[in-house]
Amino acid sequence: MPFIPHTTEDTAAMLGSIGARTIEDLFDEIPPALRVDGLPGVPVALSEAAVTRLMRERAARNRATLCFLGAGAYEHHIPAAVWEIATRGEFYSAYTPYQAEASQGTLQLIYEYQSMLAGLTGLEVSNASLYDGATAFAEACLMAVRGARQARARRIAVPRYINPVWLKVARTLVEGQNIELVELAATAGRTDLDALASLDGQDFAAVCIPYPNFLGGFEPVDELTNWAHARGMLVIAACNPTALALLKPPGEWGEKGADIACGEGQPLGIPLSSGGAYFGFLTCRKALVRQMPGRLVGGTLDVDGRPGFTLTLQAREQHIRRSKATSNICTNQGLMVTAATIYLSLLGSEGLRRVAAQCHANTVDLVRALASVGGITAPVSPFFHEAVLTLPRPVAPVLQQLAAAGILGGYDLSADFPELGSALLVCATELRTAEDIAAYRSALAGVLGVAVAA
Amino acid sequence: MPFIPHTTEDTAAMLGSIGARTIEDLFDEIPPALRVDGLPGVPVALSEAAVTRLMRERAARNRATLCFLGAGAYEHHIPAAVWEIATRGEFYSAYTPYQAEASQGTLQLIYEYQSMLAGLTGLEVSNASLYDGATAFAEACLMAVRGARQARARRIAVPRYINPVWLKVARTLVEGQNIELVELAATAGRTDLDALASLDGQDFAAVCIPYPNFLGGFEPVDELTNWAHARGMLVIAACNPTALALLKPPGEWGEKGADIACGEGQPLGIPLSSGGAYFGFLTCRKALVRQMPGRLVGGTLDVDGRPGFTLTLQAREQHIRRSKATSNICTNQGLMVTAATIYLSLLGSEGLRRVAAQCHANTVDLVRALASVGGITAPVSPFFHEAVLTLPRPVAPVLQQLAAAGILGGYDLSADFPELGSALLVCATELRTAEDIAAYRSALAGVLGVAVAA
Amino acid sequence: MREPLIFDQGRPGRRAPSQAPAVAAGTDDLPAALLRRTPPPLPEVSELQVVRHFTRLSQLNFSIDTHFYPLGSCTMKYNPRAANKLAMLSGFLDRHPLEPEAHAQGFLECLFDLQDMLKAATGMSGVSLTPMAGAQGEFAGVAMIRAYHQARGDTARDQIIVPDAAHGTNPATATMCGCDVVEIPTGPDGDVDLAALRQVVGPRTAGIMLTNPSTLGVFERRIAEIAEVVHGAGGLLYYDGANLNAILGRTLPAAMGFDVVHINLHKTFSTPHGGGGPGAGIVAVNDRLEPFLPIPIVGRRDGAAGHEYRWLAEAERPRSIGRLSGFMGNAGILLRAYVYMRLLGAEGMRRVSGYATLNANYLMKRLAAAGFTPAFPQRRASHEFIISLKDVTRDTGVSAMDFAKALLDKGFHAPTTYFPMLVPECLLIEPTESEARQELDAFAQALIEIRDLAFKDAAEVKSAPRTMPVRRLDDVRAAKQLDLTWQSRADSPAVSPR
Amino acid sequence: MREPLIFDQGRPGRRAPSQAPAVAAGTDDLPAALLRRTPPPLPEVSELQVVRHFTRLSQLNFSIDTHFYPLGSCTMKYNPRAANKLAMLSGFLDRHPLEPEAHAQGFLECLFDLQDMLKAATGMSGVSLTPMAGAQGEFAGVAMIRAYHQARGDTARDQIIVPDAAHGTNPATATMCGCDVVEIPTGPDGDVDLAALRQVVGPRTAGIMLTNPSTLGVFERRIAEIAEVVHGAGGLLYYDGANLNAILGRTLPAAMGFDVVHINLHKTFSTPHGGGGPGAGIVAVNDRLEPFLPIPIVGRRDGAAGHEYRWLAEAERPRSIGRLSGFMGNAGILLRAYVYMRLLGAEGMRRVSGYATLNANYLMKRLAAAGFTPAFPQRRASHEFIISLKDVTRDTGVSAMDFAKALLDKGFHAPTTYFPMLVPECLLIEPTESEARQELDAFAQALIEIRDLAFKDAAEVKSAPRTMPVRRLDDVRAAKQLDLTWQSRADSPAVSPR
Numbered sequence A, B: 001m002p003f004i005p006h007t008t009e010d011t012a013a014m015l016g017s018i019g020a021r022t023i024e025d026l027f028d029e030i031p032p033a034l035r036v037d038g039l040p041g042v043p044v045a046l047s048e049a050a051v052t053r054l055m056r057e058r059a060a061r062n063r064a065t066l067c068f069l070g071a072g073a074y075e076h077h078i079p080a081a082v083w084e085i086a087t088r089g090e091f092y093s094a095y096t097p098y099q100a101e102a103s104q105g106t107l108q109l110i111y112e113y114q115s116m117l118a119g120l121t122g123l124e125v126s127n128a129s130l131y132d133g134a135t136a137f138a139e140a141c142l143m144a145v146r147g148a149r150q151a152r153a154r155r156i157a158v159p160r161y162i163n164p165v166w167l168k169v170a171r172t173l174v175e176g177q178n179i180e181l182v183e184l185a186a187t188a189g190r191t192d193l194d195a196l197a198s199l200d201g202q203d204f205a206a207v208c209i210p211y212p213n214f215l216g217g218f219e220p221v222d223e224l225t226n227w228a229h230a231r232g233m234l235v236i237a238a239c240n241p242t243a244l245a246l247l248k249p250p251g252e253w254g255e256k257g258a259d260i261a262c263g264e265g266q267p268l269g270i271p272l273s274s275g276g277a278y279f280g281f282l283t284c285r286k287a288l289v290r291q292m293p294g295r296l297v298g299g300t301l302d303v304d305g306r307p308g309f310t311l312t313l314q315a316r317e318q319h320i321r322r323s324k325a326t327s328n329i330c331t332n333q334g335l336m337v338t339a340a341t342i343y344l345s346l347l348g349s350e351g352l353r354r355v356a357a358q359c360h361a362n363t364v365d366l367v368r369a370l371a372s373v374g375g376i377t378a379p380v381s382p383f384f385h386e387a388v389l390t391l392p393r394p395v396a397p398v399l400q401q402l403a404a405a406g407i408l409g410g411y412d413l414s415a416d417f418p419e420l421g422s423a424l425l426v427c428a429t430e431l432r433t434a435e436d437i438a439a440y441r442s443a444l445a446g447v448l449g450v451a452v453a454a
Numbered sequence C, D: 001m002r003e004p005l006i007f008d009q010g011r012p013g014r015r016a017p018s019q020a021p022a023v024a025a026g027t028d029d030l031p032a033a034l035l036r037r038t039p040p041p042l043p044e045v046s047e048l049q050v051v052r053h054f055t056r057l058s059q060l061n062f063s064i065d066t067h068f069y070p071l072g073s074c075t076m077k078y079n080p081r082a083a084n085k086l087a088m089l090s091g092f093l094d095r096h097p098l099e100p101e102a103h104a105q106g107f108l109e110c111l112f113d114l115q116d117m118l119k120a121a122t123g124m125s126g127v128s129l130t131p132m133a134g135a136q137g138e139f140a141g142v143a144m145i146r147a148y149h150q151a152r153g154d155t156a157r158d159q160i161i162v163p164d165a166a167h168g169t170n171p172a173t174a175t176m177c178g179c180d181v182v183e184i185p186t187g188p189d190g191d192v193d194l195a196a197l198r199q200v201v202g203p204r205t206a207g208i209m210l211t212n213p214s215t216l217g218v219f220e221r222r223i224a225e226i227a228e229v230v231h232g233a234g235g236l237l238y239y240d241g242a243n244l245n246a247i248l249g250r251t252l253p254a255a256m257g258f259d260v261v262h263i264n265l266h267k268t269f270s271t272p273h274g275g276g277g278p279g280a281g282i283v284a285v286n287d288r289l290e291p292f293l294p295i296p297i298v299g300r301r302d303g304a305a306g307h308e309y310r311w312l313a314e315a316e317r318p319r320s321i322g323r324l325s326g327f328m329g330n331a332g333i334l335l336r337a338y339v340y341m342r343l344l345g346a347e348g349m350r351r352v353s354g355y356a357t358l359n360a361n362y363l364m365k366r367l368a369a370a371g372f373t374p375a376f377p378q379r380r381a382s383h384e385f386i387i388s389l390k391d392v393t394r395d396t397g398v399s400a401m402d403f404a405k406a407l408l409d410k411g412f413h414a415p416t417t418y419f420p421m422l423v424p425e426c427l428l429i430e431p432t433e434s435e436a437r438q439e440l441d442a443f444a445q446a447l448i449e450i451r452d453l454a455f456k457d458a459a460e461v462k463s464a465p466r467t468m469p470v471r472r473l474d475d476v477r478a479a480k481q482l483d484l485t486w487q488s489r490a491d492s493p494a495v496s497p498r
Ligand SMILES: Cc1ncc(COP(=O)(O)O)c(C=O)c1O
Pocket: A329, A330, A331, C073, C074, C133, C134, C135, C136, C167, C169, C170, C211, C215, C240, C242, C243, C264, C279, C280, C281
């Protein structure tokens, strides 16, 4: 009996002391009409050896490619120590740290995590994680509506070039509460500041600014921040955390700085992992802490006056406040936060800055290399580690042929943003070498049927 | 500076307090003529990301095959828990448990290991491991010579069908001490009992009986044991530990049982790992414990009278007895023992017996399947999980063609044992399925150019 | 043992240089105004310091791998190590989520199979794996219920009924979905007060959220009547599958009349809790709600060369409530559950509920025999049960919280305390099927010893814990004098952890 | 915390059923006389029990990953986690050692490169990776020396000279090789007594075994003269590379005049100690000894399609001393060392000796300043150094052993005690390069506090350790009342660990 330690004698003795004849008897309160006696749709048990072989065969069927694709998930180096430690049983198999005295490891780690994320974003408070970047964005919107100075504003302004999936997720999550996400007009790959005037007289709780935006470029963050603050709106930053090692943190945007920052934590030591588990981060100014969804860890003292850590401000949460909670979130992404905290400790600020700078430099090289293939147009404005190329042909079939050649060429923007034409979003993280870039270039030239010098 | 935590300030302050100007100064006792200032033959440092990519590429160049090869190393299922726990830092990065109070984890584990191996072999004492099966065999021979009742006997009798590499290793290791390994004549794949009479009048310290022997079959262990004991010789068993779950343990051989048992521990949870690290086990009767090489852990009490564990009988070892030690071994195979102890705990006696029985049953099936291919002769005597097939052609080219087809077909016996003809040693562990066996059969038929029914 | 903050172990300029590019690449092409002026306050430590720090921190935790952890409603069972290892195979771990489907067939096949097994385990006809925890599963469920009513033009249904014993996520979810919460009381036998239910249902009823067995540790016997009442009023039934461990293979949410269910894979299907996540809160629905399932879903096409797996998203699922995550939920957790389910098989799943229930009833009987007060002594325990310490607290002043802390000193994680809120001084105890009888006996013995000590020396119990890395912590101070992040200090200690 | 034996946690019939075939296959064809009558006494426990037991046991250990571990002569430096992870890639881990060479090119290339790097690090011309620990490397070295003399017909050379400070494996190895051991004394400055050496060399001299720096923590300055004396007498020089960490990239064994060297990869090249192994004791030799290297060795052929790697064994190495292992030594350990060396590069290797030496000299100075007595105060420390506590012991009765135990209570592993034997009440302290200055300061502070306490309350120090899982253990009892294995008992405790 997999994972059940009972011997025949144990079971008999235990049933005896309960006064039951069989295990079936223990289910006698289930009305007979509702009972089933098996799960015909489930296959029979396999040994661990058989499951191992099965999973290895399936894993082997997932093809490996050279990755120039980002669009929300990024292939970075993950130090071996990160997961060797994060999967230690004491982290892996612990529950949420409700019994603080028996969970100081997890609690201290989260406190350290909160400090790191607050520092990266330039804000004062971080929660202990949300599910992923998309839901963190949605929760940031909900939080902004709760925290908005204009009590009745239920609209959030969003630049056009935000991650389109995040927008969808946020819409799913906020619509029930009659909150609307309103798109700002764009020009040349970023928000059109001149067009903002057309919004005068409309109520918004906040503006949420992607950083960098989905095209890899930069929104006019200072201007947007000042514009929003001038109108009594809050400012939410939706940021790539690697970029924050290099870029001005949201807390320093404009004159007063952003109020809330959120984002996808995956770049911080989380494997691509076919899409998850990742984690969302969320930080804010101290003034907004009571609107914060999710867990918070605080330092305190024990009865002997010695420092320790505990969950705090739980009155915001569902298990205390129930229908009035700041969110329904309970289980979050603890183990991912464990990994990210180890990752950030190993990298340090200089290490993370080098990673960011190398990503940027590699992407500059990539853009230059690919733009040298005939017919391809490169972007002109600055970008971080993603950039838009315009191809002389529809993107989808090109990507398909590249994939067949073992190259994951990027993200086809044409469906989400038809105004960009045959636009391809490419990415080169710090892991891409000059040879990798050359390989992409020659594969692309091959696909496009253009001759290039080696 | 990889793995060096010194900041520039640290270094300067430390040099200052030493009274040195530079780190170079600290080497001023090395005569200048002997100094070098670099290691030109060593490449420059790589980042962990670069080494990761390099090693992944190299690992990928090692081809995976369907394994029907044993010959001393066996592909068994290894529960995931084994190495997830064995590589925990507290086991992985600890030293030999010289400070007992700070090493109770390792010490208790070794005590448990000793108990398991003693139990498996049916003897009373186990050491904490030797390097591998081959060196354990050699140490068993040395131990027997030291422990021999006939003080001047420096010869060990060995059946012909013992692992030929083990014999080579043992010769390398014992020759310096003028110990001779003498081969016993064989017939039909095992020691010829009738031929033993020819040894009358010769002095031997011991006989060492492989169990099963290198051909997968069974020596006349009871007869050989009684014969040896009658002549005042010791009996060494060289056993496969998986087989011991099924087979009569050496401690019960003949009338008085074997005196020493040794073997290769790899089947007990150690990956094939391109040849190592494995571990050798060595057990014996209590009377021989002072001849035992290697470490021993014993139970004792602390000053409060509570039980604990410590290294014991260290006066046998090199760090105390120096040139008079029972062996020069110091570092042994601790981490492998850790894995094996977890493995044996997970399997238990019934689990290990099932593994052994399944190996046997699969090998019976394999032999039947392959022998049904025209021209192949199967063995007639019983075997455990390896057996000898005789092919109608030289073995080497057949194996080569099988390998090209992704099948590791077995071990070519013809070089070591020409008297066996075109003999192939095959093995099917519990991991081989009916489909695997069918795949081998049809590949072999293909190579031999014989038509077989599917 | 205590461990200083990682920040306090750093020194300016110290690094783990293998982990980043050796030299900093240029960023001159970026406008200076965009760049950060001061580096973020991350630790400046060596690789060894990091490994040592987090290894030591880990040792400060209780966990399933080290302790019995009978935390009610949380199903802290053994997390098979094989699930972790196999989900982390490079073929799964190193693949970009937007990799073309043709490159991800092995992964998609696992998810497809998992969908099928979850249909079987619930009796439902559709499954979406995307929700990332129970609470998000609840969100998906209530959002589907709303979408269903809306699609039928039944737009006034904006109330969600929730029993008072419900987990906090249920009412919180209803609110997030824009619904009003209507609470109904529990009867004295632990079942829902049916009369009260009948009173609240009506044209505004969108649905009811129930877990069965409830968080009181008893099976709701009149579930069929409840279904009739709610369905009769035009509402739908939501099953909070957090307690599925109790009934796996014994009854099906579909058979009980539920329209939608979420399952915490991190409970019943043994994916790790990870110190607070990640989990997976998959949803399963009957035909009524199938069109509204969140996307993506894994589909299968039978091609010439065998099965071909693919994502079903917007275009093919036009009535879906939409997306809930940036990619595909907590994919790695789904793989872990898949491995666990294949290891169990159908028989193994049924044994889970059998032995989880056996353990709970045995422990309840043993504690009752020792004089403890079960909340529902006449009822069968499900996979968990409640002990009320009200009498002990009254007589000695020793509270459920004190018991919890004293248990830590005896090497047991505490049960859930003060939940459900309607039972005073309660311990909600869930042993799970993976614990041995000897462990349950030792735990019962510990509770008995603590109670005996409470009567002899209450102050001693109240001073627990004494053997943990810290003694009892001041929660009020934590909330009043908020200290949520490390502040760089000039006076950080010069010596290292100890 | 204590943890019962795994045997005492079992119950007859309990198993971890996922780990073995579901049903027992038949063995009817095997003669009954061959079969086991009673099952071996292995634990009967569940998978959770196993995981919990060994996880808890692990927590009872000190280790580099949790503690400063300045164990002299053992080089307890950080073991990079990348080395473990990359050596355990399936492409290395799941391959049979007798796999055809064509299938093992990636593995063989790593070993070939490793051979080359080790030649560079020693200045030697030939390397064999097969020895499985330092002691086996020593065996290989002495066996090669003997084979060399024998091959020249110089058969009377059967003496190995060893300084009194040598590690025990040196004389033990000489004996295993059938040689007689001739011990020579150390001079007052820590260098070998050259006059004594001159006296013992002669026609029976096979060679001398030295480590430089010696186990006294000082560099043997007259090594060139020693080489001259020994070579002059017809003997060869063996370098015990256990202390290579001290000179890596500063001088070369070849430059010092050695003919053969072994290196403990588990020291200088940071492969894990694993609680006692496995290690790797590779040997490197100059041209003289090259033909005698143990097999197998990895060779390279330059083919049309690039390099082709292969094993060199019997046929190609006819003068080899032979094989030392069943396959290829501790292959996985070799891969770990390879990863480490690639991470370090040439500059990194040189920094190893630089900072290891810096740390040792700094700590020695700091302790000397605090009044401790270095064994060789006038000498530079190498990567390690000796403190003699003779005076403290004389004045207080507190011994080096007591200091060692008291350090454990302060969260530090003890240095090596009572080795080398010639320095009374000694601590041999090796901090390694991977420890931070703040760690050294904290360690010095701990030693100072213990000494102060020794003068105030010797009994208190002698009662250490108090915070370990056990207090001081009775070694004499362990040796006198041998208890080496668990004996099945009817009265095994009914309750579980705690
Ligand atoms: C009864 C019940 N419902 C819902 C939840 C919420 O699940 P999750 O924490 O995965 O969001 C839980 C878990 O704590 C629970 O116990």
